[in-house]
Amino acid sequence: MSHPKTLFQKVWERHEVVAETADTPAVLYIDLHLIHEVTTPQAFSELRERGLRLRRTDLTLATMDHSTPTRTEQIFGNAPITIESAAQQIHALEVNCAEFGVDLLGLKSDLRGIVHVIGPELGATQPGKTIVCGDSHTSTHGAFGALAFGIGTTEVGHVFATQCLLQRKPKTMAINVKGRLRPGVTAKDLILAIIGKIGVSGGTGYVLEYRGEAISALNMDERMTVCNMSIEAGARAGMVAPDETTYAYLKGRPRAPQGADWERALAEWRALPTDAGAVFDREVELDAAEIEPMITYGTHPGMVVPISGHVPTRANDPVFDKALAYMGLTAGQAISGHPVDVVFIGSCTNSRLSDLRAAAGVLKGRKVASGVQLLIVPGSQQIKKAAEAEGLDRIFLDAGAQWRESGCSMCLGMNGDLVEKGKYSVSTSNRNFEGRQGVGARTLLASPITAAASAIRGRITDPREVL
């Protein structure tokens, strides 16, 4: 038998057009290139300036999500897009896709959505593929056993022109999670706990593989939530080995293989999981049963505590003090019970149907606390439709929430959905950096049920109190 290999090694080796040497990086073939309006205009300009064509339009898929409005009237009505620069960017993507022959799920498409939500939803994201996008949360697609990572705009241009990237082979890290998550504890809490453990740069230079009983027990939405935030631990990619859960999710999706192709693909996919005896460069162990609902208190996702916990105390750490000052929190204070102004349920981390159902489970028959704004933004138009078909929108609206068209929205506030200066936002997104949701906004990252529970109480609330 040949040398035991990890999932990552298998996917990597299948895509080496030219192997790396001491002097030169590998030329790595890319199976799927997802693009959006923000990180592509300069790459299209580069093609134009050099007189190049886009090599594989059939492997390129475009959508708009980042600076795209979520107001129905701006998408389907005649209301103009409020932010002119956003409108220009959207227009530029339309022009560029038309000129270079790229399939665009545009503003009014019922298949549009956040790029990392629609790839899997359409079945374009598949085990064993290499997937890139000019967006760091491309790591999401690793939930299917793909090697998926974010790239810069220059590299977007490289993929446009050659369908390849110059890459050094990263190291591998196994994140072994034994046990089972307890009720009220979600995949979001799990990944926040992992980041809390390894730190925001702990994964730098590595591809993570999430393994163990707790990971196998997750459904695909949950695995995507976990892989999504790999970048928040510094890792460009996170992966989960494909299994029956993966195949059941993909079967019948429009861009998944069909008929005889499906059987052939399945046989290939089954050979992907890490071989027994394969060696990782580093291994980390966690017990899922010990994890509580988690919430961040600082200005990066590694500043995180169990919701029943307190803001930690650190002596002589000016950077830590600065973060707390930005957040308006004090070392040692309980995090639960702190007042909340805004709650955002959305983003490529937690905007899928199961997230919305979980939030609806908390919100049903209840009202958002007075003075609190609850914004719920589905990850895609298809999710929006599915949620409406089962009446989730009614639950949200009756509770006093706003229900919008899909997009990144308040995750990064590029489209004008912003948190005001000094306000506290419990958000299901992935980054609590200073100003991420608006200048001076104070973001606390948590799961959809923690967010929903906090919305109805108007203060940070352990979801287990309301379930």
Add this chain to the structure above:
Amino acid sequence: MEAIRKIVARTAVLPSTDIDTDQIIPARFLRTTTRLGLGKQLFADWRYAADGSDRADFVLNQPQSKGCKVLVGGRNFGCGSSREHAPWALLDYGFLAVISTEIADIFRSNSLKNGLLPIVVDEATHAWLLANPGAEVQVDLESTTLTLPDGRTVRFPIEPFARVCLLNGVDQLGYLLGKNAEISAYEQSHWRVRA
């Protein structure tokens, strides 16, 4: 891209750890379709007050930072979003190199592709640089060394291919386009159409 060999310049110091690309250039400035002119928005939320005036307490607004071309940042510089606007903004502002003990992967890769040198140094060198803002340092890409004003010289790691490209002003896309025969062969032999 122009060839880079040596940088001799003074440092500006931002000691914060985990300086993410949302700080380097906030998202609202990414609604642009060119890569030019982003220097004005570099560190915008730290640099400008709400009324648009300069904040005196921000280091880049202080007189000693004028003309500094090397930025020393705290550990884990450039984490977060993949926006290449971050190195574009730093370069447009006038920085030629960034020094830290750890530099995030995507930011480092984006920087190398634009001629901004990401320089990773040991804790002791870093501590000295943090404590001595305005020091004139020498970065030599040929020997991959950083020299402090007292003559102390340390090596820094840099991906060898990126180094050669920077030294010779070679553009990586040109190199990749030169692999066309290999790419076509790969497409024919390995790659099956998955609809």
